[in-house]
Amino acid sequence: MGSKAVPLWGRFLGQAIERVEDAALLTGRGRFGDDLPVRTDTLHAAFLRSPHAHAELGAIEVSGALAMKGVEAVVTGDYAKAHTKPFIAGVKQPMEHYCIAVDRVRYVGEPVAIVVAQDRYVAEDALEKIHVTYQPLSAVVDPEKSITPEAPVLHEAVGSNLVSDRTFVYGAPDEAFLNSDQQIGVTVRYPRNSCTPIECFVVVAEYDPAMGGYDVLANFQGPFTLHSVMALALGVPANRLRLRTPPDSGGSFGVKQAVFPYVVAMALASRLVCRPVKWVEDRLEHLLAANAATGRVTRIEAAVNNEGEVTAFDIDQLEDCGAYLRAPEPASLYRMHGNLTGAYKLRHVRVRNRVALTNTVPSGLNRGFGGPQLYFAIERLMDRIAARLHIDPIELRRRNLVLAEQFPYRCPTGALLDSGDYRRSVDLAVTDGKWQELLCRRNQARAEGRLYGIGCAAVVESSMSNMGYITTVLNAEERARAGPKNGALTIVTVALDPLGSVSVTIDSLPQGQGHRTAISQVMAEVFGIFPEEVTVESGFDSAVAGWSIAAGSYSSRFGPAVAGTAYLAATRLRDRLARLASQHLNVDMEELEFADGKICARDNPANSVPFRRIAGSSHWSPGTLPEGLEPVVRETATWTPPELTSPDSSDRINGAAAYGFIFDFCGIEIDKATHRVRIDHYVTMHDAGRTINPALLDGQIRGAFAHGIGAALLEKFRYDEDGQFLSGTFADYLVPTACEVPDPIILHTESPSPFTPLGTKGAGEGQSMSTPVCIANAVADALGVDDIELPLTPDRVAALMGDDEPPFRATEGK
Amino acid sequence: MPRLNAGQRHTIQFELNGKSVSGETEPRLLLSDFLRGVLGSTGSHVGCEHGVCGACTVRVNGCAVRSCLTLAIQINGEKVETVEGLAGNDTLSPLQRAFRRHHALQCGFCTPGILMSLSELLDTGTDVNEKNIREFLSGHLCRCTGYGNIVRAALEVFAENRSGRAVSDD
Numbered sequence: 001m002g003s004k005a006v007p008l009w010g011r012f013l014g015q016a017i018e019r020v021e022d023a024a025l026l027t028g029r030g031r032f033g034d035d036l037p038v039r040t041d042t043l044h045a046a047f048l049r050s051p052h053a054h055a056e057l058g059a060i061e062v063s064g065a066l067a068m069k070g071v072e073a074v075v076t077g078d079y080a081k082a083h084t085k086p087f088i089a090g091v092k093q094p095m096e097h098y099c100i101a102v103d104r105v106r107y108v109g110e111p112v113a114i115v116v117a118q119d120r121y122v123a124e125d126a127l128e129k130i131h132v133t134y135q136p137l138s139a140v141v142d143p144e145k146s147i148t149p150e151a152p153v154l155h156e157a158v159g160s161n162l163v164s165d166r167t168f169v170y171g172a173p174d175e176a177f178l179n180s181d182q183q184i185g186v187t188v189r190y191p192r193n194s195c196t197p198i199e200c201f202v203v204v205a206e207y208d209p210a211m212g213g214y215d216v217l218a219n220f221q222g223p224f225t226l227h228s229v230m231a232l233a234l235g236v237p238a239n240r241l242r243l244r245t246p247p248d249s250g251g252s253f254g255v256k257q258a259v260f261p262y263v264v265a266m267a268l269a270s271r272l273v274c275r276p277v278k279w280v281e282d283r284l285e286h287l288l289a290a291n292a293a294t295g296r297v298t299r300i301e302a303a304v305n306n307e308g309e310v311t312a313f314d315i316d317q318l319e320d321c322g323a324y325l326r327a328p329e330p331a332s333l334y335r336m337h338g339n340l341t342g343a344y345k346l347r348h349v350r351v352r353n354r355v356a357l358t359n360t361v362p363s364g365l366n367r368g369f370g371g372p373q374l375y376f377a378i379e380r381l382m383d384r385i386a387a388r389l390h391i392d393p394i395e396l397r398r399r400n401l402v403l404a405e406q407f408p409y410r411c412p413t414g415a416l417l418d419s420g421d422y423r424r425s426v427d428l429a430v431t432d433g434k435w436q437e438l439l440c441r442r443n444q445a446r447a448e449g450r451l452y453g454i455g456c457a458a459v460v461e462s463s464m465s466n467m468g469y470i471t472t473v474l475n476a477e478e479r480a481r482a483g484p485k486n487g488a489l490t491i492v493t494v495a496l497d498p499l500g501s502v503s504v505t506i507d508s509l510p511q512g513q514g515h516r517t518a519i520s521q522v523m524a525e526v527f528g529i530f531p532e533e534v535t536v537e538s539g540f541d542s543a544v545a546g547w548s549i550a551a552g553s554y555s556s557r558f559g560p561a562v563a564g565t566a567y568l569a570a571t572r573l574r575d576r577l578a579r580l581a582s583q584h585l586n587v588d589m590e591e592l593e594f595a596d597g598k599i600c601a602r603d604n605p606a607n608s609v610p611f612r613r614i615a616g617s618s619h620w621s622p623g624t625l626p627e628g629l630e631p632v633v634r635e636t637a638t639w640t641p642p643e644l645t646s647p648d649s650s651d652r653i654n655g656a657a658a659y660g661f662i663f664d665f666c667g668i669e670i671d672k673a674t675h676r677v678r679i680d681h682y683v684t685m686h687d688a689g690r691t692i693n694p695a696l697l698d699g700q701i702r703g704a705f706a707h708g709i710g711a712a713l714l715e716k717f718r719y720d721e722d723g724q725f726l727s728g729t730f731a732d733y734l735v736p737t738a739c740e741v742p743d744p745i746i747l748h749t750e751s752p753s754p755f756t757p758l759g760t761k762g763a764g765e766g767q768s769m770s771t772p773v774c775i776a777n778a779v780a781d782a783l784g785v786d787d788i789e790l791p792l793t794p795d796r797v798a799a800l801m802g803d804d805e806p807p808f809r810a811t812e813g814k
Numbered sequence: 815m816p817r818l819n820a821g822q823r824h825t826i827q828f829e830l831n832g833k834s835v836s837g838e839t840e841p842r843l844l845l846s847d848f849l850r851g852v853l854g855s856t857g858s859h860v861g862c863e864h865g866v867c868g869a870c871t872v873r874v875n876g877c878a879v880r881s882c883l884t885l886a887i888q889i890n891g892e893k894v895e896t897v898e899g900l901a902g903n904d905t906l907s908p909l910q911r912a913f914r915r916h917h918a919l920q921c922g923f924c925t926p927g928i929l930m931s932l933s934e935l936l937d938t939g940t941d942v943n944e945k946n947i948r949e950f951l952s953g954h955l956c957r958c959t960g961y962g963n964i965v966r967a968a969l970e971v972f973a974e975n976r977s978g979r980a981v982s983d984d
Binding site for chain 1: 921
């Protein structure tokens with residue numbers, strides 16, 4: 001007995017058990033934000049939103065709306081300016097972003113006023129009675145244009161739309177380029193898209209004048225750095241912003257991070273009316289104004305020798321963050337900064353990072369968060385190098401992969417890649433995924449005159465973010481002034497009740513990933529009980545739970561952080577229970593076994609006591625505990641990996657605790673008549689460290705795969721030249737259906753992480769990073785073209801083929 | 815149907831999952847809002863309010879319909895079934911069990927609508943294969959699962975139906 005270096009594994013951990021969440025969700029008993037009861041005096045809000053992409057905001061005439069029966073109040077920018085502060089941002093610039101527009105609107109859909117009424121229908125009626133005077137300004141929606149001197153400036157005090165411009169040098173890239181045989185580069189543009197959870201935002205806010213604080217329910221997903229952002233905007237101490245989340249959340253994929261300005265907006269509205277105010281976002285609002293991933297224009301060049309060995313990258317990234325730099329941006333640009341070299345062992349990097357603002361929806365977390373953009377550039381480049389040097393694309397990648405004996409491997413830009421055997425993963429994928437057969441399939445298709453292509457992609461998936469990585473955007477001096485930012489605390493509490501059952505509170509705010517199931521498995525393994533006996537609370541309450549700025553589900557933190565910390569808490573509790581059981585059974589602690597709901601002597605199973613009896617005993621008889629043993633009723637574990645240090649003086653940053661590896665390849669066929677891209681064969685190899693539940697892991701892979709297909713073939717937020725939004729319904733913004741998502745062949749290897757308590761790594765996002773570029777590479781191969789821009793809609797494929805196709809219209813079908 | 819005044823409330827009565835229910839509604843109130851907001855039957859979810867995502871799908875007189883495109887007043891006197899009615903006496907239906915077995919849901923927000931559509935298809939006795947079940951499911955958007963496990967769960971239940979035996983739950 002006692003804590004072991006290697007976690008127990010096998011009885012429940014590693015098993016594809018059914019989910020404890022499902023019985024309720026399948027019977028309509030989910031508890032989503034809009035399902036929960038509210039106080040009977042609750043009012044309902046609707047937003048008036050800007051029809052202009054860029055305009056000076058004049059008078060707002062609200063008397064007509066206020067005169068309507070059932071309308072209680074209208075909130076405008078003046079009230080917001082008087083009672084809230086602008087949101088703080090990661091870059092120091094004179095930009096002001098309030099929860100609703102003040103003086104100027106900068107994107108179509110920006111909130112201009114809030115009507116608060118007895119019900120939503122009346123609130124929406126009243127929107128039509130508000131008259132706003134706008135003085136339209138010219139708009140810019142393209143980041144390359146927005147940083148030119150002619151472009152209209154969004155934030156006049158900044159004087160430019162370029163809000164951050166930093167250049168970093170690691171190693172000696174100039175020398176590497178000078179000594180290289182070839183310099184090969186690509187320029188790519190990554191579009192703005194969004195993961196669009198099927199449940200939109202929900203907020204219910206209540207102002208407490210006695211406390212001078214707010215109690216808010218929102219389907220927020222973290223990170224809780226944003227709690228500070230919200231509290232500062234409301235001008236209250238953090239303990240006067242009680243934030244609760246519903247037990248169930250209808251997907252997020254990062255997106256619900258962006259509910260935070262609406263938390264402040266509803267708090268403000270509730271302050272005005274002194275009653276609870278509820279708002280449920282509709283789909284138009286969500287597509288128009290919630291959150292999109294950043295767009296990115298990347299020029300990447302490699303220094304290469306004739307054997308295909310890459311020695312240096314020179315990267316120029318121009319990031320489109322939309323109309324406001326909304327926290328935690330520009331994190332999208334810096335999340336992967338520590339491993340800008342992807343899966344490859346080159347040692348020299350120069351990178352210029354610029355952040356541009358445009359008259360489009362502000363950017364924010366979206367599955368992959370910076371990864372899809374970066375890997376699209378790197379993996380398009382690797383294909384270009386392979387083609388130029390006439391080396392097989394997989395062989396080229398193999399020659400450059402970080403080697404197994406190099407782990408843990410420090411990347412030139414600072415990431416500490418924890419574990420892996422990338423070459424073995426690739427080789428296994430080639431064999432088990434039938435790469436040779438795919439080549440034959442392509443040859444045969446081409447012999448028949450069909451358009452068939454093959455692509456591949458190698459990706460390192462970072463998980464559990466270092467909360468300090470965003471400060472890499474600041475220089476060393478600015479960082480010193482701001483104070484160190486690093487680490488990523490996780491807090492989990494395991495409690496035992498008087499009848500000896502186990503309850504767990506976690507800080508991950510799940511949105512469908514099955515966290516309750518996975519935690520139940522951890523508990524069952526450690527305590528020798530059954531998963532269904534464990535209760536895991538998924539609803540969150542900042543007034544009750546233990547939490548830090550790192551709380552939430554983002555950057556695939558659950559596997560490495562939350563499950564690992566739950567394991568730490570459980571094993572500590574078990575070791576203390578073992579002292580009680582040892583006394584009870586008169587057996588040495590080391591001889592005890594926890595299994596089948598009992599604690600017994602390993603060599604004499606008949607000498608046993610029910611787990612629940614020992615587990616509940618401290619409640620009943622704390623007076624007779626063994627000498628020096630605290631009552632065994634609960635354990636809170638707080639963990640942060642020591643590897644997550646602040647950016648160093650040379651701007652090296654280890655952005656994540658664990659790094660998984662993914663290698664994908666696929667075969668696609670293009671229909672010559674319809675220009676549709678059909679995925680014929682898709683193989684993905686994952687190394688996500690130890691696996692808690694293979695079915696949950698595959699679920700994450702399949703879901704991210706579907707998002708990757710959407711990004712590759714369908715999804716883009718379209719704006720016209722004037723900044724009008726053209727993707728406001730699910731009939732205009734097409735997302736993959738069951739017909740567009742084939743079954744991928746999923747393969748696994750397991751290299752346990754030495755840095756996480758369970759050896760687990762995160763795996764929620766990698767497939768969103770690899771799939772878009774893998775498909776793009778295959779389409780490039782099919783068509784024999786170099787420049788590929790996503791999404792590869794039929795009109796774009798037709799253009800690549802030189803076929804005439806009418807220009808895109810918003811109503812175009814697939 | 816009598817003429818309805820926009821501002822007036824009208825009493826409607828219908829059968830919801832086998833029980834008679836009634837309530838007051840303005841003519842413009844959506845069925846989805848009536849079920850959720852008036853009756854507190856929150857199992858049917860609203861995902862887009864323009865009939866594309868399918869999360870709000872319920873059955874009216876056996877037919878799957880989008881409750882976000884249906885007015886509450888339209889179902890006066892009809893028979894409505896929602897996800898709350900699928901399971902009997904604490905036992906999941908074969909379809910629900912198959913979804914759980916195959917991890918065919920994650921966040922569970924789109925799931926009620928998918929279950930209602932599939933339950934209609936099951937009742938029609940239509941013969942399905944993977945291709946047409948995928949086409950059938952394309953009326954529903956799911957952002958979590960990538961659909962594969964939903965397809966597998968559905969195919970298994972249709973196979974059970976054909977062979978007349980249920981796959982054991984454990």
